[in-house]
Amino acid sequence: MSRNPILIVDDVETHLTLFSATLEEAGYDIVVARNCAEARDGALAHQPELALIDIVLPDGNGIDLITELKTRLPALKSIAVTAFATVDRAVTAMRSGAIDFLVKPLDPDQLLAAIANAESGRSIGQQDRGSRVDGVGFDCPLGSSEIMRDVFDTINAVAGSAAPVFITGESGTGKVRAAETIHARSGFRDGGLIKLDCSTAAPERIEAELIGESAHWDARTEGKGIPGAVEKAQNGTLLLDEICALSLPMQARLLGILQSGSVTPLGGLSPRPVNFRLICTSTIDPRAEVNAGRLRADLFYRLNVVPLHLPPLRGRGMDVVEIAETELDKLCAREGRSFRTLSTEVKAIFLDHNWPGNLRELMNVLWNIAILHDGPVVEVADLPAYLRNPQASEDGVQNAGAFSLVSSNPFDGQTLAEIERRAIEHAIQKEGGSIPAAARSLGVSPSTLYRKLDSWGKPVRGKRDL
Numbered sequence: 001m002s003r004n005p006i007l008i009v010d011d012v013e014t015h016l017t018l019f020s021a022t023l024e025e026a027g028y029d030i031v032v033a034r035n036c037a038e039a040r041d042g043a044l045a046h047q048p049e050l051a052l053i054d055i056v057l058p059d060g061n062g063i064d065l066i067t068e069l070k071t072r073l074p075a076l077k078s079i080a081v082t083a084f085a086t087v088d089r090a091v092t093a094m095r096s097g098a099i100d101f102l103v104k105p106l107d108p109d110q111l112l113a114a115i116a117n118a119e120s121g122r123s124i125g126q127q128d129r130g131s132r133v134d135g136v137g138f139d140c141p142l143g144s145s146e147i148m149r150d151v152f153d154t155i156n157a158v159a160g161s162a163a164p165v166f167i168t169g170e171s172g173t174g175k176v177r178a179a180e181t182i183h184a185r186s187g188f189r190d191g192g193l194i195k196l197d198c199s200t201a202a203p204e205r206i207e208a209e210l211i212g213e214s215a216h217w218d219a220r221t222e223g224k225g226i227p228g229a230v231e232k233a234q235n236g237t238l239l240l241d242e243i244c245a246l247s248l249p250m251q252a253r254l255l256g257i258l259q260s261g262s263v264t265p266l267g268g269l270s271p272r273p274v275n276f277r278l279i280c281t282s283t284i285d286p287r288a289e290v291n292a293g294r295l296r297a298d299l300f301y302r303l304n305v306v307p308l309h310l311p312p313l314r315g316r317g318m319d320v321v322e323i324a325e326t327e328l329d330k331l332c333a334r335e336g337r338s339f340r341t342l343s344t345e346v347k348a349i350f351l352d353h354n355w356p357g358n359l360r361e362l363m364n365v366l367w368n369i370a371i372l373h374d375g376p377v378v379e380v381a382d383l384p385a386y387l388r389n390p391q392a393s394e395d396g397v398q399n400a401g402a403f404s405l406v407s408s409n410p411f412d413g414q415t416l417a418e419i420e421r422r423a424i425e426h427a428i429q430k431e432g433g434s435i436p437a438a439a440r441s442l443g444v445s446p447s448t449l450y451r452k453l454d455s456w457g458k459p460v461r462g463k464r465d466l
């Protein structure tokens, strides 16, 4: 509990009353102010330890007030509060020196959690992450943004059913994790989860991998061949990762299996009944694939019984900070480090960054930090260079593969073909030479990349079939 009071700055009487009552009931002393002028006087007179500052005030801007109070009272920790959540606002608030960013309406528990976290140097969301995460069975934090609540609700609702789920989202948003969670919470969990990545399986093997093969393709050996993913998933879950990469003939095969509830392995003579729960993922928009004639509409509608879209990390507000701090805890335990939190500047950079590689990129950044550095607080100097100074990344393209068109145009003077080539080479480099992984991150099929590399006369260093 704080010894110094908490300053609440808000011009809306109902908010002031709610915040004051909640904090007083929890045993905090409070000082209230209805505008910037009162806030300045109250802060100087009472030397609060914490301030909750609405960013729209009648005589000024809460962001400027946070900056000003930070200069006058360096020990004061300010939390910005707003009724309109945008990442821009959150970034601006963090850059002004706010340690956290809250969105109204706030319930009393959220408010107390934010105060407790501020006192212990952590960010909002960490306190309730355990219950939310456990609540849906994830073994990792997902964040508590509004947009993720729909995701939790869908996962909870669908897990107990046998309905097919079609998970979409950019690369690294956690589609496979979500599929694993649905499986782990379903009645199919005892049958196991069989995953087939349709984009990395070699085209000449995909049919056998999906439906299996009889040993010698004749009646004498029927039943002794190699089972395909469909049969391996018997009574369990079949996860078809990047389903849009399946060729049209293979899509027809899959549709046949789903319609008949049976599979005839390559060279097999009779169909075998199958029972599994199907989950598909796609990094590319399946509807666009249907429109382009690359995905059968009848298959798509059969698979898309429950659509689940995982939003990119950059659209999820404070989730990135919440997830980063939680994962940092785990990494520190593993690597023997003592980081407890992220500095305000690092939080602002995280909120500002585009995260084209989504959670995968975030995890790699944290791992990099935990291996190379140590200390109670992650500082800007601990970040990989491309995050410290995105504009200075070697080739003018943001290092993580995203193109920021906002601040400057790194493509000036280049043809479209040159930009495409640099983007592809960059993605391959970033994925350690793996063509399939680079293809996934670019949202194209590996064969597209192989074709491009061939046309440039480049040797293929990555593995074709991971």
Ligand SMILES: Nc1ncnc2c1ncn2[C@@H]1O[C@H](COP(=O)(O)OP(=O)(O)OP(=O)(O)O)[C@@H](O)[C@H]1O
Binding pocket: 140, 141, 142, 169, 170, 171, 172, 173, 174, 175, 176, 177, 178, 281, 283, 323, 327, 359, 360, 363, 440, 441
């Ligand atoms: N909520 C989370 N917290 C921490 N790490 C996560 C979370 N979700 C996913 N990850 C990690 O991020 C990485 C990407 O997750 P996953 O493979 O599920 O994403 P994906 O959307 O299927 O990616 P891709 O489309 O590239 O295959 C993995 O290393 C995974 O462990």
